[in-house]
Amino acid sequence: MTATSPIKVLLVDDNSILAEAMSRVITRDPRFQWVGWLETTNTIVDEVQGKCPSVILMDVDMPGVETFELVRLLAQKCPSAKVVMFSGHIREDFADEALDCGAFGYLHKDDEIDVLLSNLEKVNTGEIVLSPLVKRVMWRA
């Protein structure tokens, strides 16, 4: 992690309170650069192409949108932006689908802030990340 190349983070979430809080966290962290927040996905390709984020943190539950298909689209159109899902669901099948669509991971909103941020760093290097909560259900008893 170098100060000269902060990781550009874009958030896609319809929850403005969450978005504001996240922007505050990301902005204050020198490892990252907050490039913006999308409340809707209507212009996402243009926005991504314009803002060139390294990592896109994308809510699974965007209203009226099949977010996994969106991930697939972005993987084609904007391969330099690594998408990671940001979800309130502990669902291993969601994680599977996200990975199959080209996402670099599946993070949970209950994750500790520090864990969340370090996972964003990993995504930026091309690693696959999973929320600890989701890891627990990847191997069912």
Add this chain to the structure above:
Amino acid sequence: MQPTVAILLVDDQPRNLDVLESILESPEYELVRAQSAEQALLELLHREFAAIVLDIKMPGISGLELAQIIKKRRRTENIPILFLTAHLIEEQDVLRGYGAGAVDYLSKPINPDILRSKVAVFIDLYRKNRALAEVNRQLQSEVDKREKAQEELRQANERLESRVHERTEDLTLANHALRDSEQRVRLLLESVGEGIFGIDHSGAATFVNPAAAALLGYTPEELITAHLGRLLEVPPPQSPASNDDGPAVQPPHHFTRKDGSRIPVEFVRTPVRNEHGQITGEVVVFRDLTPRERAARRLAAEHAVTKVLATAESLPAAAPDVLARLCEALDVSASKMWIIENDHVRCTHCHILDDSDPDLAAFRAGALGSNIPRGRGLSGKVALTGRPEWFGRLGSMSGMPWVDKAIAAGLHSALGFPVLDGDRVEAIITMYSKDPSPPDESLVAMMGAIGREMGAFVRRTRAETELRAHREQLEELVQQRTGALERSHDRLRQAERLATVGTLAAGLGHDMSNLLLPIRARLHSLAESGLNESALGDVAAIGEAAGYLQRLASGLRLLAVDPDRNVERNTGTNLHTWWRDVEGVFRSALPRGVRLEGGCPEGLPAVGIAASRLTQAVFNLVQNAGEAIAGAARRESDQGSIRIHARPLHNEPDSVELIIEDDGPGMPTEVAARCFEPYFSTKTRAVSTGMGLAMVRAWVEQAGGGVNLATAPGKGTRFMLVLRPLSTAAPSAAEIHSPPAHAAITLQDKRTVSFVTVLIEAAQATAVHWDQDGVPEAELWVVGGASATPERLAAFLAHDSARRVVVIEDLSPGGRPAREAGQITDPRVAYIGAKPKANQLRAALAHAIGRPSHRAPAETEDSGVVVMSTSRAEATQQ
């Protein structure tokens, strides 16, 4: 005077004829001249000549030829011929041929005297012949007359003979006919089944046919001398002057037999009259009605038995009536029924015709319950043969306990027949009679028919019983199914409600997470923003509160997780942290005024039950307790408390006893005894499935533990959950072999490497990248197809039988899949295609690591729907 006779003179010379006439001239002769043989023959045709004088030498037909003609003709053969010859010597031999007396000759010249003498001899001979012929003729006539008379006599005789013969034959025929007729009548009388006898006017027998004697039990001789009218109480014949004629049918009557028994009869009386038309006696024809009455009685018996069987429910139930009907209808003194028990037959029923007869009563008492080996005695024999059997002399039987009593009761014979279902003897009926005579064929046949009918009855009742049982089972099943259906409807309704609650809980947890994240994020930022001590204290306090809310959200999520569908990997539950997570949810779910106290201390051993299941189990118990307390409380405030505490189990320090107790109303004994039964509930179905406590116990027991209950009315309720450690909990399929501690990854694709690494780390193993030659030191090797040469795989696997390989194909253009090229078919090697889907990869790794395969996407589609299997409404407490 002699009558004249004609003499034929034949000579061709009229002179000679003249001479001859002259010589023979006599009034006694008529001389006829003929100058040729032809003329002579002509004369001979017309008249009779006494002699012929014939000249031998004539032209044409000579004298000799003429003579031959004459001698050949019958009419003239006897006429004497006197030949006149010229040469005596020459013609003598010729003449000799004509015989003496009839022919003579005279040589020429003729001596008239000789001629006359010779002719005279001839004439005399002729005359004598004629006279003799006349006498003969007269004599013949007389003979003829005589013969004629004799013939007539003979013919008359013959006619007479013939008539006599005819008469004799007629007589013989008449005789035969008479004899035949008599024979027929005799045969008829002897062979008819009807009894026939004649009585005179006084009533004395005049004749008796054998049938009458036999029917009455006498010999014909005994009857012929008896006064039949009196003997048989037949009214005397009509008076001699009666004009009534023809047979008269009499009303039914009884004749008394020689042995004193009386037989029912019908009879016809026909008067017998003498030549004056006076009645001299009568012929009585009677018929024994016993067979008919017997047949009627038997028919009645069969009918009665059929009627009994029609309404009876079983053979034992029908037995008393059947036996009674048989006794009455067949006039037997006693009857029994026997059933077959192993190698014995046992008398189960006995009926006697006359209850007042002490001997019969004793016979019955001795018979009931008696046992006879199969094959012995009458019933034993019938049981063995399956056929009707008859014993003629009961007295001759030995070893039968009831025989003495039978003899005492005057019983002489017994008939037994089987109750047959096909070939199977179901029971035996025996009947005892005072009559020693053997049963007739019709009785035996009837018994067989009754036996078969009873057998069919047995089969029918058995079938009906089975059918009834089946029907009852079916009804029970229907009731069970209906109940189950109702319960499943209830459960479904409940489940829907629970699903809603679960969804709400999950949604609440989700939303709380969404809100908590910004709070936590801001606190995170604040903490980094160089606040003073006081402000940092505030941030910490807010962080604590957020942490509590975070745990509440986790608790809600735990509560909402379907334990059968969405259980996280169970690595053991720490009760202290578990309680921290769930306490808030439990507390918030309690009625107002109900307190929740206690908790789980630190330092307890981890227990094997999954946290979500434990949450739901304890949630049930807490809910029940809360409702029980609230339901029984008088005041709303401070109704009661629920206390939770945990401690190591006394004898098993690795196990924990988790106690949930309340000071509520407690349970009555009968409720406490049944409260763990599935579907048992003291509440209405609308609010309870009756499954709550059953599931609590099932979950705890599945995890190797148990549930104890202590309760009493007014004393509160205490549930003690014995929670065992993970190691002694029932091992799941997942835990058959432990996960590999080390995995090696030899893959090109960075994403795949990363994902595999994450998964392996999630399984609490370490993953290293292996890109050297040779084989890695690891329990699991996830290797790309290009690197997975058969030699390397074999070398890796040879090291340890527990080793596993997952080969991910990474085909270069034109290359062959490793599973084909490698020829490694070891079950420890799993091959998956290139660029595997995440779930395929997880499945392969799960298999290799020994975890159960993940669910297919279709199954997990709704795994976000959270179902809580029990509810706050679930309770069995009052």
